[in-house]
Amino acid sequence: MLIYVCILDELKKRAMGSNQTVLLEQDIVRDICEETGFTSKQVQRLYGRFKALEKQGVDGYLTRESLMSIPEVSINPLGERLVDVIIQDHGEANKIDFQQFVRMLARFRRGKANTQYNTKEKKLRFLFSMYDRNHDSKIDRNELLEILKMMVGGNIHDEQIATIADHTIGELDSDGDLSITFEEFCETLQRIDVDEKMSMKFLS
Structure with a gap:
C-alpha cells in the first residue's frame, strides 16, 4: 500500500x-x-x-x-x-x-x-481498483499475479509468485470463490490505519 x-x-x-x-x-x-x-x-x-x-x-x-x-x-x-x-x-x-x-x-x-471524497471507504476503493482492473468488484488470481509481477520484476521466479498469489487468495477468500471481494479486501486492512497511510499533507 x-x-x-x-x-x-x-x-x-x-x-x-x-x-x-x-x-x-x-x-x-x-x-x-x-x-x-x-x-x-x-x-x-x-x-x-x-x-x-x-x-x-x-x-x-x-x-x-x-x-x-x-x-x-x-x-x-x-x-x-x-x-x-x-x-x-x-x-x-x-x-x-x-x-x-x-x-x-x-x-x-x-x-x-468532511467531504464525499476523503472517506476511508473512498481510499480503500481507490487501492482496490489498483488490482481490480476489469471492474468486476473482485480480485482474481490473474489480477493478483499481474500486480505482483510489477512489484517484484524479475527478482522472483514465476513459480514463486504464483505460490504467493495462491497463498494470499487462500488466506483472504472467505466465501470460497477463489477471488478477493472488496469486503474481504477491507477485512484484511482493518488493523491498518488506512486514513493515515493513504493521506497526504498538501501545502496551505
Missing part, C-alpha cells in the same frame, strides 16, 4: 510545487473548495502545475503521456498502473480534466473526512 502513496505523493509534490501564475476564476475556485475541502490557495497551486503538465497533453486535459512524463512516476514499477487508474477511472476518454484531477487528489487530503 505504501508504494501507491509514494507515487501519489510525488504527483502531489509536482502539482503543488509549480511556480506557474496561471489562475482560475474565483467562482470556479470557490466551487472546487466547497466540493473537495481544499483551500483556494491549494486549488490555485494545483491548477498552476496542471497547466504545466497539460502542455504535454491535450488542451484542458492531462493524458496518460502527461502523467508518465513525471520522472519519478515513469521509473516506478507501479507508475503505469496508477496512471491508468487515474486516467481511466477518474477521467473520461483516456484523459482527465482539472476538476476530475482535483477530486481524485481530494481522496488523499489529510484531515477530517
Whole structure:
C-alpha cells in the first residue's frame, strides 16, 4: 500500500510545487473548495502545475503521456498502473480534466473526512481498483499475479509468485470463490490505519 502513496505523493509534490501564475476564476475556485475541502490557495497551486503538465497533453486535459512524463512516476514499477487508474477511472476518454484531477487528489487530503471524497471507504476503493482492473468488484488470481509481477520484476521466479498469489487468495477468500471481494479486501486492512497511510499533507 505504501508504494501507491509514494507515487501519489510525488504527483502531489509536482502539482503543488509549480511556480506557474496561471489562475482560475474565483467562482470556479470557490466551487472546487466547497466540493473537495481544499483551500483556494491549494486549488490555485494545483491548477498552476496542471497547466504545466497539460502542455504535454491535450488542451484542458492531462493524458496518460502527461502523467508518465513525471520522472519519478515513469521509473516506478507501479507508475503505469496508477496512471491508468487515474486516467481511466477518474477521467473520461483516456484523459482527465482539472476538476476530475482535483477530486481524485481530494481522496488523499489529510484531515477530517468532511467531504464525499476523503472517506476511508473512498481510499480503500481507490487501492482496490489498483488490482481490480476489469471492474468486476473482485480480485482474481490473474489480477493478483499481474500486480505482483510489477512489484517484484524479475527478482522472483514465476513459480514463486504464483505460490504467493495462491497463498494470499487462500488466506483472504472467505466465501470460497477463489477471488478477493472488496469486503474481504477491507477485512484484511482493518488493523491498518488506512486514513493515515493513504493521506497526504498538501501545502496551505
